[in-house]
Amino acid sequence: MKLALIIGMKTSVTMADVARTVGVSASTVSRALRNDSRISQAMRQEIRQVAESMHYRPNPLVSALMSNRNAHFDKAAMNTIALVTDYVGKESWKTKDVCRWEYEGMIERADALGYKVEEFALSDYSEDPERLSQVIRNRGIHGVLLGFSRDRRNKALIATGDFAIAGLSAYFRDALVDRSNFHGMYNVRLALDEIRKLGYRKTGLVVPEFNNRISGWQWSAGALDWQRHLPSADRCQPFIPAQDDSRATFAQWMQREQPDSLLVYKLPVQTWLASMGLAVPADIGVAYLYRTQTEMEAGAGIDGNLQLVGAASVDLVVASLNLNQVGLPRSPKEVLVKGVWRSGSTLRDKYKASSNLSARA
Numbered sequence: 001m002k003l004a005l006i007i008g009m010k011t012s013v014t015m016a017d018v019a020r021t022v023g024v025s026a027s028t029v030s031r032a033l034r035n036d037s038r039i040s041q042a043m044r045q046e047i048r049q050v051a052e053s054m055h056y057r058p059n060p061l062v063s064a065l066m067s068n069r070n071a072h073f074d075k076a077a078m079n080t081i082a083l084v085t086d087y088v089g090k091e092s093w094k095t096k097d098v099c100r101w102e103y104e105g106m107i108e109r110a111d112a113l114g115y116k117v118e119e120f121a122l123s124d125y126s127e128d129p130e131r132l133s134q135v136i137r138n139r140g141i142h143g144v145l146l147g148f149s150r151d152r153r154n155k156a157l158i159a160t161g162d163f164a165i166a167g168l169s170a171y172f173r174d175a176l177v178d179r180s181n182f183h184g185m186y187n188v189r190l191a192l193d194e195i196r197k198l199g200y201r202k203t204g205l206v207v208p209e210f211n212n213r214i215s216g217w218q219w220s221a222g223a224l225d226w227q228r229h230l231p232s233a234d235r236c237q238p239f240i241p242a243q244d245d246s247r248a249t250f251a252q253w254m255q256r257e258q259p260d261s262l263l264v265y266k267l268p269v270q271t272w273l274a275s276m277g278l279a280v281p282a283d284i285g286v287a288y289l290y291r292t293q294t295e296m297e298a299g300a301g302i303d304g305n306l307q308l309v310g311a312a313s314v315d316l317v318v319a320s321l322n323l324n325q326v327g328l329p330r331s332p333k334e335v336l337v338k339g340v341w342r343s344g345s346t347l348r349d350k351y352k353a354s355s356n357l358s359a360r361a
Helices: 002-009 015-022 026-033 043-055 060-067 075-079 095-113 127-137 184-197 209-214 216-231 249-259 267-273 293-298 306-324 348-358
Strands: 081-084 116-121 143-149 164-168 179-182 205-207 261-264 285-289 301-303 334-337 340-342
Touching: 002 285, 002 340, 015 026, 015 043, 015 285, 026 043, 075 306, 081 127, 095 116, 095 306, 116 127, 143 184, 164 306, 179 184, 179 306, 184 261, 184 301, 184 340, 205 216, 205 249, 209 216, 216 285, 249 267, 267 285, 293 301, 306 334
Parallel strands: 081 116, 081 143, 143 164, 164 179, 179 334, 205 261, 261 285, 285 301
Antiparallel strands: 301 340
């Protein structure tokens, strides 16, 4: 009855609550939970069992202060968020515009909230997740953001039980954490709406299978659902190749589907179109789900607001820190950020062009 009353009246269970239930001091509970040998093994086990049954979670900021009170403590660690990366390969994530946009958003939001972001690359720790976890723990850092990773199978995740943790976009996509991401379905539908407003009748989605899968299949789902209400003649089966080097199959798809415009991610369609004797936008329109700064400056398409995606990931970590939530959530949530449309020279207004021709006639 006493335990039920304590839990019912508080939003979170404190160390003092655990101490009262066991009948010991709060300092004894603190030492037991840190596995201090000065507390008997039997008492340590009893305290851990009671703490678990009461759903006690230590406050990460208080824990950092107490564990480092008598040590040479870097107070900056209290306001540091560890950005864990695993971007193996010849290229650094810092060379990718999409990553740079997200990172800029992280840094700006963290600074506004009084935090800083520090990268911890798994490759710097012999790709040993436990070693990396221990380093972050020893630094007194309790906020962790999973970001910028390559897709690799059968790879262990860092220990999560001690950290307020969130994920960025689809990086470390098997980690069941709260995360921020771009709104893939909304972005595709918005682009198709805007392209059709310009007079194009049959737009084909052109994205690699790998990236479509990373989007949670939102791109292809958005395109196919958007077409349901179109006349049959205006519908276009998406081109989603398994390999980037798909020029021959792209040409076959173009011949079969006969699109008058394309919505593209990553694939070098303008090069492929040129090899087929097609000019952009004179012969065919092209819009992008922006991946590079060059595309954004030169072409029409969707700005995914990736700076806001990065900022939202920091919001998730800081919210968990403030609420004293550590470990994996029971029901992970995903914050989806909507993109915006940008006009560009790779599309032409076919209605306006037709009107001009009529006027000259």
